[in-house]
Amino acid sequence: MTTTIEPPExxxxxxxGGPAGHGPDSHGxxxxxxxxxxxxxxxxxxSTDHKVIGKSYMITSLVTFFISGAMALVIRAQLSNxxxxxxxxxxxxxxFTMHGSLxxxxxxxxxxxxxxxxxxxxxxxxxxDMAYPRLNALSYWLYLGGTSMMTLGFVVAGGxxxxxxxxxxxxxxxxxxxxxxxxxxLMSLGLTGFSAIFTGVNLVATIFYLRAPGMTMxxxxxxxxxxxxxxxxxxxxxxxxxGAVVMLFCDRHFGTHIYSVQGGGxxxxxxxxxxxxxxxxxxxxALPYFGIVxxxxxxxxxxxxxGYRGMVFATLSIAALSTGVWAHHMFTTGVVLLPFFSLLxxxxxxxxxxxxxxxxxxxxxGQLSFQTPMLFSIGFLFAFLMGGVTGVxxxxxxxxxxxxxxxxxxxxxHQVLIGTTVFAGFAGFYFWYPKMFGRxxxxxxxxxxxxxLFIGFWVTFLPQYVVGLKGMPRRVADxxxxxxxxxxxxxxxxxxxxxxxxxxxxxxxxxxxxxxxVPAGDNPWDGGALEWFTSSPPPHHNFTHLPPIRSExxxxxxxxxxxxxxxxxxxxxxxxHEEKVGxxx
Amino acid sequence: MVTAVNxxxxxxxxxxxxxxxxxxxxxxxxxxPTHRNQWKRLAAGLAxxxxxVLGGCNFYPTYGASRGATTQGQDTFKLYSGMMTTGIIIxxxxxxxxxxxxxxxxxxxxxxxxxxxxxxPMEIVYTGIPVLVVAFLFLFTVLTENNVDATVANNARIxxxxxxxxQVKVTAFQWGWRFDxxxxxxxxxxxxxxxxxxxxxxxxxxxxxxxxxLLVSNDVIHGFYVRDFNFSRYALPGVENRFDLNIVNPxxxxxxxxxxxxxxxxxxxxxxxxxxxxxxxxxxxxxxxTGHILGRNPLPSTDVPPPYTHVTPSSxxxxxxxxxxxx
Numbered sequence: 001m002t003t004t005i006e007p008p009e010x011x012x013x014x015x016x017g018g019p020a021g022h023g024p025d026s027h028g029x030x031x032x033x034x035x036x037x038x039x040x041x042x043x044x045x046x047s048t049d050h051k052v053i054g055k056s057y058m059i060t061s062l063v064t065f066f067i068s069g070a071m072a073l074v075i076r077a078q079l080s081n082x083x084x085x086x087x088x089x090x091x092x093x094x095x096f097t098m099h100g101s102l103x104x105x106x107x108x109x110x111x112x113x114x115x116x117x118x119x120x121x122x123x124x125x126x127x128x129d130m131a132y133p134r135l136n137a138l139s140y141w142l143y144l145g146g147t148s149m150m151t152l153g154f155v156v157a158g159g160x161x162x163x164x165x166x167x168x169x170x171x172x173x174x175x176x177x178x179x180x181x182x183x184x185x186l187m188s189l190g191l192t193g194f195s196a197i198f199t200g201v202n203l204v205a206t207i208f209y210l211r212a213p214g215m216t217m218x219x220x221x222x223x224x225x226x227x228x229x230x231x232x233x234x235x236x237x238x239x240x241x242x243g244a245v246v247m248l249f250c251d252r253h254f255g256t257h258i259y260s261v262q263g264g265g266x267x268x269x270x271x272x273x274x275x276x277x278x279x280x281x282x283x284x285x286a287l288p289y290f291g292i293v294x295x296x297x298x299x300x301x302x303x304x305x306x307g308y309r310g311m312v313f314a315t316l317s318i319a320a321l322s323t324g325v326w327a328h329h330m331f332t333t334g335v336v337l338l339p340f341f342s343l344l345x346x347x348x349x350x351x352x353x354x355x356x357x358x359x360x361x362x363x364x365x366g367q368l369s370f371q372t373p374m375l376f377s378i379g380f381l382f383a384f385l386m387g388g389v390t391g392v393x394x395x396x397x398x399x400x401x402x403x404x405x406x407x408x409x410x411x412x413x414h415q416v417l418i419g420t421t422v423f424a425g426f427a428g429f430y431f432w433y434p435k436m437f438g439r440x441x442x443x444x445x446x447x448x449x450x451x452x453l454f455i456g457f458w459v460t461f462l463p464q465y466v467v468g469l470k471g472m473p474r475r476v477a478d479x480x481x482x483x484x485x486x487x488x489x490x491x492x493x494x495x496x497x498x499x500x501x502x503x504x505x506x507x508x509x510x511x512x513x514x515x516x517x518v519p520a521g522d523n524p525w526d527g528g529a530l531e532w533f534t535s536s537p538p539p540h541h542n543f544t545h546l547p548p549i550r551s552e553x554x555x556x557x558x559x560x561x562x563x564x565x566x567x568x569x570x571x572x573x574x575x576x577h578e579e580k581v582g583x584x585x
Numbered sequence: 586m587v588t589a590v591n592x593x594x595x596x597x598x599x600x601x602x603x604x605x606x607x608x609x610x611x612x613x614x615x616x617x618p619t620h621r622n623q624w625k626r627l628a629a630g631l632a633x634x635x636x637x638v639l640g641g642c643n644f645y646p647t648y649g650a651s652r653g654a655t656t657q658g659q660d661t662f663k664l665y666s667g668m669m670t671t672g673i674i675i676x677x678x679x680x681x682x683x684x685x686x687x688x689x690x691x692x693x694x695x696x697x698x699x700x701x702x703x704x705x706p707m708e709i710v711y712t713g714i715p716v717l718v719v720a721f722l723f724l725f726t727v728l729t730e731n732n733v734d735a736t737v738a739n740n741a742r743i744x745x746x747x748x749x750x751x752q753v754k755v756t757a758f759q760w761g762w763r764f765d766x767x768x769x770x771x772x773x774x775x776x777x778x779x780x781x782x783x784x785x786x787x788x789x790x791x792x793x794x795x796x797x798x799l800l801v802s803n804d805v806i807h808g809f810y811v812r813d814f815n816f817s818r819y820a821l822p823g824v825e826n827r828f829d830l831n832i833v834n835p836x837x838x839x840x841x842x843x844x845x846x847x848x849x850x851x852x853x854x855x856x857x858x859x860x861x862x863x864x865x866x867x868x869x870x871x872x873x874x875t876g877h878i879l880g881r882n883p884l885p886s887t888d889v890p891p892p893y894t895h896v897t898p899s900s901x902x903x904x905x906x907x908x909x910x911x912x
Contacts (some may be wrong), residue, residue: 083588089848111775164845171805173886178848208729261823267806268821301690303698310708332808333819334826338734346719346726353715356679360686360709365699381683389676392719393668396726396731399660402650402815405808405843458685469649471812473843476851480784483839563700 032250046545049540053140055436056117058429060144061111067151068102069500071095076460076496079489082481088297092477093162094154094181100165101185103190104285106147109422112288113199113234114143116428117227119436121203123531124224126212126549128541131205132198139198146191153181161185164475166278167248168439169259169270183252186245193242196284200234203227212530214549218312221529221552222305225312226291229319230284231558236323237280244273270319275326283322285417287315289424290355290439293377296431297359298553299527301366307358308552314351314358338397345395352388356381362576376427379454383419387412390465405475408468411461418457426453426506435521437513438536445509452502459495463488528553590633631669646670650878651813654838654859658815664729665815668722675718733816734770736829737795753788754799757807757820757842758884760849764788765879777852784839785854791865792832800826803884808843811857817843832859 044052073094080088087095122130125571130136153160158179165172167185169361170176205230207220248270250256259261259270298305305311321344327336328345359381368374392411393399403409426449434440467488472479479485523532534543547558555562609897631633645652645666653659754765761776764786775786790796800809802820809819813836818826842853860868872878 016710089851093845093848093850163847168806168844169846171845174806213761267823302692304700304702306701307703307708309703332817333821334828335821335824338730339723342726342730343723346723349719350715354712357708357711360679360682361704363683363686363690365694365701366690367694367698368687368690369692377685378683382680385676385680389672393665393672396664396668396722396730398726398729398815399665401669401733401814401817402661402665403657403809403816434815466614466649469651471651471810471839471841473808473810473841473851475845478851480854560697563697 001021033052046137048129048137049134050118050122050130050133050140051436051538053136054115054117056140057110057143058116059116060105061115061139061145064102064147064151065107065111066503068099069503070100070205071099073496073500074552075099077478077495078480080493082479082483082486084478086181086316087477089477090159090162092473096161096475097161097185098150098153101161102147103417103421104165104281105189106143106150108285108417108425109196109281110143110192111421111452112426113196113203113227113230113404114140116292116425117203117223117230118199118431119229120432120496120531122206123212123435123534123538123542124221124361124529125207125210125215126543126546128543129212130202131210132202135198136202139195139202142191142195146188146195149184149191150188153184154181154414154567156184166272167270169186169248169251170261172248172252172270173260176240183249186249186252189245189307190242193238193245195236198236200231200238204235207231212546213398214554218309219549219554221316222294222308222311223288223291223529224296226287226315227528229315230287233280233284233287233319233322237284240273240570241244241277243279244270244277246256247273253298268330271330271333272326275329276323278329279326280319280322281414283318284436286420287318289428290315291381292428292431293380293424294355294410295529296373296377296427297362299431299525300371300377301363301368302526303366304360304528304551304553304556305358306361306364307354310354310463311358314354314457317351318348321351328400331397332404342395342397349388349392349395356385356388357513371430372443372450373431373525375450376423376448378428379425379450379457380419380467382543383415383423383457385413387417387419391416403468405473406468407464407472410474411464411468414461414464418461421458424452431525432531433513434524435531435538439517440520440524441509441513445505445512449502449505449509452498452505456495456500456502456541460492461495462473463491463495467492523555523559526556526559528556530554533558598794614825651815653815654811654813654836655816656672656833657815657829659833660732661815664725667725671718671722684704691692691810696813696904703749716743734828736827741795748796750797751791752797752799753790754801755788755809755820756801756803756855756884757809757846758803759805759847760853762786762788762855763882763884765882766869767879769873770879770907771869772878772879772882773872773877777849777854784856787856787858789858789860789865789868790830791862792835792859794831794862796830798828805846806844807853808845809840810843811838811840811867812839814857819844832857835861 044056047053071455074087075092078084078092090379118136122128124331134220150160156179158181160181161167161172161177161184162177162181163177172182185544207224212219218559247256247258251259251265257264259266286306294305294311325341326346327341330336331338331341370378390408394403394409395410430441430446467485470483470488472483472485472489522534522536524536525532529552530543530546530549531538533547547554551557591800630786641665645663646669647662648666648669650662650665651658653662737750742748749768751768753767754767756763756765762785763772763774765772773786773788777783777785800818800820801824802822804822806822807820808817809820814830816830818828820826836859838857838859840855840857842850844850846853
């Protein structure tokens with residue numbers, strides 16, 4: 001029985017450029033590169049470093065998030081009074097359209113796969129950069145252009161797009177939406193769609209080909225696993241959206257009749273194409289955030305992830321099922337095969353349930369500490385649980401008939417999306433901020449942010465379930481006093497204001513960390529994945545040394561060698577096999 | 586609720602093709618219990634048992650929803666209520682489990698916890714149980730869905746009166762509704778300012794009879810939604826959607842467009858009024874006398890863009906002048 005094991009020797013990483021010699025800079029050393037490149041703002045603008053691009057992505061997407069959140073507050077203010085005239089009908093329609101579009105297309109996805117994943121995935125797999133750094137830079141600039149174009153729709157004649165973020169034909173045709181804002185909206189989807197595709201390509205290539213020596217697929221941390229699957233889903237879904245958008249553009253300007261009845265087209269075709277993109281998109285938004293939480297919970301429980309392989313297979317089956325459930329958004333069209341789409345939608349509950357039990361199993365028997373990232377992760381568990389249970393209800397066509405396009409659905413998807421993108425997203429932000437900037441965020445302000453957000457979240461969305469069941473449709477600018485929806489709407493508005501208020505503490509926290517920096521050190525949380533092995537922030541090509549990789553948490557193994565004896569069956573088998581192979585060679 | 590009690594013996598009202606009023610629904614089913622019926626009873630017992638415990642005297646807690654003013658809506662409501670109960674039990678269990686774990690295992694020492702990675706039998710169990718749960722929910726979903734979606738044949742006759750099933754063609758347009766009664770030569774059309782109480786045009790329907798709605802759209806996609814019917818369906822351009830309603834009790838049921846359809850989406854209200862069959866016949870005669878005749882209500886043209894003006898909610902209630910000719 002060995003009681004202590006000496007820390008294993010460090011291994012030299014491959015030269016920058018990755019194991020296979022592809023890469024940004026395979027002819028030069030990192031130090032040289034850092035010295036000879038441009039400096040200051042020009043360096044930032046011309047950089048192909050995944051860390052710089054990741055930070056640019058995060059800043060842009062957070063600005064988008066705050067703009068879009070401000071729109072949500074105007075929407076809530078309008079609805080606090082049945083006949084409010086805060087904004088007129090046209091502006092109201094533009095506001096909810098842009099709120100949804102900015103949040104879904106331009107915050108939730110890019111923040112995860114352009115921001116956090118761009119920064120963290122190469123670090124987690126031990127790579128010096130993304131596989132295609134210039135493509136990565138192109139992806140960011142397309143994203144910035146697309147985001148600006150969509151937002152600028154507000155200043156053109158006719159205003160921004162005003163048909164909801166789903167742009168159902170024929171409301172989005174040139175007769176019903178003649179303004180230039182609609183075209184800018186479509187162009188923006190084209191640009192940001194390609195941006196997403198490029199990032200998807202990059203993620204898949206990086207995770208498949210640039211893993212450090214010893215990192216088998218079943219030793220890739222779950223966040224990176226989920227980003228791999230997200231990348232594959234992007235490659236499936238976004239080209240379909242692009243095709244649909246191009247056809248809509250042709251309908252609007254070149255006289256085609258793909259979505260118009262008058263010319264023999266089919267309006268519902270748009271819904272099929274859109275949701276064939278749109279439902280995988282939901283998981284493109286959700287899987288990265290599941291990955292974040294799956295990485296955070298073990299660290300703050302001081303335990304390995306429970307059911308690593310189950311988690312991987314659950315992610316893969318969610319991704320597979322997500323391509324076959326699109327028409328559950330179309331149950332009330334009357335033109336889809338209800339039982340098929342209902343059954344597949346129900347089945348998604350199974351892998352999602354596995355994830356829940358694995359998260360609980362990870363915490364079970366652990367030593368849980370509740371720093372801000374863990375608090376946000378637990379907030380995510382509760383928010384996503386509620387959103388998930390109501391989602392199972394909506395998988396049933398009759399229940400969908402009674403709640404479709406009402407605030408019940410609005411409450412459901414906000415609980416899912418805020419649960420993932422905001423609770424889990426900010427969990428990730430608080431978790432990796434010390435790594436990205438080398439300084440800590442204030443725990444006190446972070447906890448105030450969490451609790452206000454958590455309270456505001458429930459106060460906002462629980463009343464929306466009720467008001468939806470009382471018959472309030474979504475996307476209405478006003479309603480009748482006699483409907484009896486006023487009190488619940490006012491409660492919801494108060495909750496939204498609390499959510500808005502909570503983000504002031506987040507901003508103060510950021511400012512404080514810049515004015516009075518608290519150094520973070522390399523590994524402030526005792527994390528286990530490779531990103532915690534390098535310095536904070538990491539050097540230009542990320543690593544000077546790597547620990548031996550024998551599990552999905554090599555840094556933890558390195559720091560706690562006495563506990564490696566408890567490794568799981570799979571890992572043990574792997575290690576024994578490798579030791580045997582090593583001894584023979 | 587009478588219908589709720591009946592669910593013990595007849596959990597899946599099988600009122601196809603022509604529905605009788607639900608109060609007489611179950612008597613025929615009770616006569617010859619087969620093996621199939623026993624299984625149905627067992628399933629119904631399971632479905633009802635849980636709400637019984639939670640809801641006390643009530644078999645189906647409403648959880649904020651309407652109990653349904655049509656037989657279809659009542660079926661949907663029972664499914665909703667049962668699923669909510671299941672959801673509360675499962676969601677509550679998982680939520681409490683998370684809460685328990687978080688409280689029980691909060692850090693109390695620097696000791697390193699046991700580093701276990703997996704428990705395969707446990708993982709198989711918590712994969713298998715959700716599969717069974719969703720299979721169970723899917724079964725009830727399909728049975729209810731078949732009921733809600735069932736439509737009688739064209740020109741079918743109501744068994745009690747021998748008259749043809751009433752068909753109403755509902756045409757949604759920006760931003761109002763037209764209700765055509767081809768059997769009665771009546772047509773009612775209007776926007777939000779028309780109809781009693783500023784609630785939009787009114788569709789009058791007889792209670793206790795099967796009414797078949799043929800739903801179409803004149804321009805963009807609209808949503809036909811009546812909260813008390815627990816039902817909505819898109820009005821699609823170029824597609825005729827067909828569904829049946831069996832209103833149970835006389836009353837006024839407000840409805841509204843639920844699918845964003847442009848500027849005045851929130852003003853696209855209508856009401857459904859359930860009246861007795863004799864009142865309905867009187868009403869049709871009155872409508873014809875006042876000129877609400879089939880073919881006299883042209884729909885707005887869709888060739889030109891709808892008027893684009895910035896409006897405030899108060900002025901939105903005024904109908905745009907270009908539309909007045911169509912009313």
